[in-house]
Amino acid sequence: MTPLIGLAALGIAVGVLLVFVGLGRAIEPQESVASRLDILTPQPLPTYDADHTERTRWLHPIVETLGRLISGRRFAASMATDLARANLPLTVPEYALLHLAVAALLFLVVLVLTRQLLLGMLAAVIGLFLPRVYVRRREAKRLVAFQDQLPDVLTLLVGSLRSGYGITIAMDTVAKQMPPPSGEEFGRVVREVGLGVSATQAMQNLVRRVRSDDLDLVVTAISIQYEVGGNLATILETISGTIRDRIRLKGQLRVLTAQQSMQRTILTLLPVAIGLIVYVLNPEYILALFTPGWTLLIPITAVVLVILGSLVMGKLSKVEF
Numbered sequence: 001m002t003p004l005i006g007l008a009a010l011g012i013a014v015g016v017l018l019v020f021v022g023l024g025r026a027i028e029p030q031e032s033v034a035s036r037l038d039i040l041t042p043q044p045l046p047t048y049d050a051d052h053t054e055r056t057r058w059l060h061p062i063v064e065t066l067g068r069l070i071s072g073r074r075f076a077a078s079m080a081t082d083l084a085r086a087n088l089p090l091t092v093p094e095y096a097l098l099h100l101a102v103a104a105l106l107f108l109v110v111l112v113l114t115r116q117l118l119l120g121m122l123a124a125v126i127g128l129f130l131p132r133v134y135v136r137r138r139e140a141k142r143l144v145a146f147q148d149q150l151p152d153v154l155t156l157l158v159g160s161l162r163s164g165y166g167i168t169i170a171m172d173t174v175a176k177q178m179p180p181p182s183g184e185e186f187g188r189v190v191r192e193v194g195l196g197v198s199a200t201q202a203m204q205n206l207v208r209r210v211r212s213d214d215l216d217l218v219v220t221a222i223s224i225q226y227e228v229g230g231n232l233a234t235i236l237e238t239i240s241g242t243i244r245d246r247i248r249l250k251g252q253l254r255v256l257t258a259q260q261s262m263q264r265t266i267l268t269l270l271p272v273a274i275g276l277i278v279y280v281l282n283p284e285y286i287l288a289l290f291t292p293g294w295t296l297l298i299p300i301t302a303v304v305l306v307i308l309g310s311l312v313m314g315k316l317s318k319v320e321f
Contacts, residue, residue, distance in 0.1 A: 084209050086139040103127035118290055142181050146210055149182040154240035161233040168193055214243045253319050260317035268310040
């Protein structure tokens with residue numbers, strides 16, 4: 001048992017180290033040249049510059065091997081898109097490595113605490129999804145912030161256009177005066193235009209990074225104005241009024257569905273909390289459900305029903321707009 005505990009402790013230490021490395025890369029404010037240029041290229045896996053290699057030189061062989069394994073896979077492109085939408089300075093191999101590290105860490109922690117291989121495997125499966133959940137929540141939060149800032153962005157664009165500036169100078173004004181995330185995104189558009197990308201293509205890249213129907217409407221109006229002409233300031237001013245009404249209505253809908261969302265969260269987490277409390281008070285009683293045999297159907301069915309109930313409640317409380 002002593003070698004097993006030592007091996008588990010070593011695995012936990014490695015897992016914690018990998019998690020902190022991933023979190024350090026996630027909160028790193030610098031944006032490398034390769035990551036900025038990768039927005040203009042269709043390759044899902046970014047290249048490594050000298051600074052990036054120096055910072056992660058001891059992880060480079062693992063990341064490079066993992067990158068070769070997942071290069072060209074469909075899920076790799078999806079992961080790259082998620083990272084771009086969440087504005088996380090992680091490469092796809094690093095993101096995949098973070099999934100594996102969290103899964104291994106949870107597996108070893110649960111295995112050491114409970115001595116139950118089945119619970120450890122269940123914790124590992126949950127750990128595989130935790131980074132994805134974090135990225136999706138960060139993406140959703142960033143999208144809500146962008147949509148809330150969009151009317152002010154349009155006001156700045158309209159003011160700049162009526163002052164006689166072009167659309168590129170107007171977007172540069174937005175990039176300098178608006179806070180993140182809108183300032184960051186329009187700053188990327190301006191940099192892409194400066195690198196030789198057409199304004200229409202740069203704005204299409206912006207729509208691909210920010211999944212907003214309101215932004216798509218704005219970009220479509222600008223693209224049509226480029227082709228057929230017209231008073232762009234008046235068009236954007238009209239769209240700004242429409243978007244403000246939509247944001248006001250969405251806010252009212254969020255208030256009306258807040259209670260249902262809270263009920264969904266409580267009912268989803270309540271069985272887990274009760275199970276943990278019972279485990280602390282009487283471990284033998286709760287672990288009897290996980291003994292090999294037909295009794296395993298009880299926790300498996302419970303988990304499936306809780307997940308299905310959460311999904312159904314989420315659908316019922318979601319209002320398409």
